[in-house]
Amino acid sequence: MRSFKRIETNLLTLHNQFQAKDIWFTEGSYVSWNPSFSGMMREMIAVPRNWAKSYILWNLALNQNNGPSFLSTA
Numbered sequence: 001m002r003s004f005k006r007i008e009t010n011l012l013t014l015h016n017q018f019q020a021k022d023i024w025f026t027e028g029s030y031v032s033w034n035p036s037f038s039g040m041m042r043e044m045i046a047v048p049r050n051w052a053k054s055y056i057l058w059n060l061a062l063n064q065n066n067g068p069s070f071l072s073t074a
Contacts, residue, residue, distance in 0.1 A: 007043065011050035025052040 014023060025047045028040070040057075047055045062068070 008046050008050045011047065011052060015051040023052045024054045026054070026056045028055050028057045 011023060011025075028043060028047065044055055044057070
């Protein structure tokens with residue numbers, strides 16, 4: 001399980017070092033490294049509270065095997 005305190009600390013450090021730059025968090029997910037719904041929700045709350053302008057949850061694009069999901073046109 002990810003350390004949410006580490007995510008918060010890293011985002012704050014990044015912001016403090018590069019205050020003129022925006023932070024875009026693009027790797028949120030709900031898979032083996034973040035296996036619980038409550039963990040995902042904590043991450044979704046912690047990231048924007050610590051200077052990130054976005055939170056992209058990749059599970060919307062993954063199939064049941066955590067791989068890319070392709071829609072059939074047939």
